Amino acid sequence: MAQRNVIDDFTNPLRDPEDRRLPRIAGPCALVIFGVTGDLSRKKLMPAVYDLAHRGMLPPGFALVGFARRDWEDQDFAQQVHDSVKENARTPFREDVWEQLLEGIRFVSGTFESDDAFLKLKATLDELDNERGTGGNHAFYLSIPPSGFGPVMQQLRKHGLTEDHGDNWNRVVIEKPFGHDLQSARELDQVVSALFRPHEVFRIDHYLGKETVQNMLALRFANQMFEPLWNNHYVSHVQITMAEDIGIGSRAGYFDGIGITRDVMQNHLLQLLALAAMEEPTNFEAGQLRAEKTKVLAAAHVPVDYARSTARGQYAAGWQGGQEVAGYLQEQGVDPGSRTETFSAVRVDIDNRRWAGVPFYLRTAKRMPRRVTEVALNFKKPPHLPFAQTDTVELGTNALVMRIQPDEGVTLRFGAKVPGTQMEIREVSMDFGYGGSFTESSPEAYERLILDVLLGEPPLFPLQEEVELSWKILDPVLDYWASLPEQPEQYAAGTWGPKSAHDMIARDGFAWRRP
Structure with a gap:
């Protein structure tokens, strides 16, 4: 399908200035998380989904499907999501947001080799397409070791879970590491590209x-x-x-x-x-x-x-x-x-x-x-310093430092004169901190990236x-x-x-x- 031309409001100024104030809201879709019982899902993915819902970034027609070996029913998985959200979400817990999210939560129990489990997954997604209006739009998040990619891909293909029907889309999300060397990275790509086209593959590097x-x-x-x-x-x-x-x-x-x-x-x-x-x-x-x-x-x-x-x-x-x-x-x-x-x-x-x-x-x-x-x-x-050598003993190297975490911001280090009668140069810092300059809190990286997957916007994902x-x-x-x-x-x-x-x-x- 054709890709959207509108990139996020940070990276691509929109033609209409008023559009900058409009939030980016995903369309109806289902997010399927394989390996949903792992630490990444519990600490990052499920809280990020809730935070997106809390900020109004997810549509009413959104569904979250967990896939794992646990012998759970839908309500057991919902309780796990609830507990993870309360413990790790960035935004405050609101009962009305949770109730809306809860309506689209499902769980499929089984192994990657189980035909019955993937038949149930297909039936679950078909049901959500009809009841929640997810429209056949599915994102498969592989929060699993690379060794599991092959079996999952085979089962998705075998049971027709990624077939195109009109304007629907299917996407796959891969967590790093992308292989353990060049050869394994190429082999991994062959497994994934056998089922998904390049624009449907999202390799997540959460730092981006x-x-x-x-x-x-x-x-x-x-x-x-x-x-x-x-x-x-x-x-x-x-x-x-x-x-x-x-x-x-x-x-x-x-x-x-x-x-x-x-x-x-x-x-x-x-x-x-x-x-x-x-x-x-x-x-x-x-x-x-x-x-x-x-x-x-x-x-x-x-x-x-x-x-x-x-x-x-x-x-x-x-x-x-x-x-x-x-x-x-x-x-x-x-x-x-x-x-x-x-x-x-x-x-x-x-x-x-x-x-x-x-x-x-x-x-x-x-x-x-x-x-x-x-x-x-x-x-x-500088190629020349018109000062006595003793004047610049405490002068270090000029530097521009971009702090990614924690204390996010930018520091500029340069030389300045020490107050007094003598010419003494000392290294000082000029500091910009996100916390002191903006009232808006920054979304977590996984919030941004999951939303970009659902929107089909690829700038932050490595090729x-x-x-x-x-x-x-x-x-x-x-x-x-x-x-x-x-x-x-x-x-x-x-x-x-x-x-x-x-x-x-x-x-x-x-x-x-x-x-």
Whole structure:
């Protein structure tokens, strides 16, 4: 079917200014969540659905269908949704909103291999089409491991659950990771594309739904003051950090053997790099935005001396938030001989005219001193300083820092004179915070992304080509690390990572920021 031309009010100014005040409301449809009993569904997806309903973004003809192995009836699932919403929703709980949502809640019990379960799913969707007026519009959210994609796709095809009938639509939503390397990503795409066309596939990277990530585009392209400096004439290097202060918790079964590079660097950090480094698109329609990101990823690579351009680590026992915590190898469910990295740092070079000679340093880890995600452009020093050397002892590097989470905002660091009779220059900060500048609260990333799926608006979802290019950047690094006989270097919990990471950036004359 033809795609909508109207993109969201942030990325594409509408022709009629009054239209900016109109909310985007999804049409009649059913959202089917596979793996609905998992943590993602309980903590993010179901609360996001309620928040959308609370904000009036969902139509009366909306239905939510859960699919899982639990032996539940509709009312049992409804109670689970109710409890998840009350615990995790962003907006206040209102009984009238809940009652409207409740009318469209259904549950299907069964396994991915069960024909009976998918026959029941088809009957349930047919019933909702007739009773709720969902019109054959179905979004299938695969909140399951990639190993389950094949069986689900086979069953959807076998039972005719994605057949087109007139103007109805069918879409599939895939959670990261999109494979564990380039080959598996391609195999996964073959499974999905055998049933869904490219415009019907929505690969969710929830970081792209964050307001502060989208604000990077506004900061660059809505302001004249920054873009002239956004290049290798003025920028010395860029640091992109995603640090977590927690360990792996109960995720050992998923995380061990996967590692933090596959878990978040291949998707979140490389997408942040693409948005920070891309050229200005002609407009913010999906094709234009994706084309510019793809160009950047195609030009990016890790320098081949991986011993010098990469670093990995594994957190050891230490102190976190005033409490003593165990090391990674002591976590429940982790192989005592595991070589899975919990710290990853790489240098990425971009071979184009704008960024030639400017290294991008990507760093992500668990058990860091604090939770923070930021993109920092560090500027070159002036070619000449007409001050005595003692005047600028406390002058650091000019930097523009975009804080993704928490404390969302932008900081500009620059030199200013210290009050007094002497000429003394010290580094100061000019800070913009979302919380202090806007009365509107930001929607959660999953609210934005689920609504975009239901609307069929694709700008915030990576293409398969972006996924493959990301794996091409990191696969050689992962292969190199796999060839090393030793375990990753240990770093104490609550510190900023292993010595090898500090040595890596110091070789280029820089130092990691301490957010």
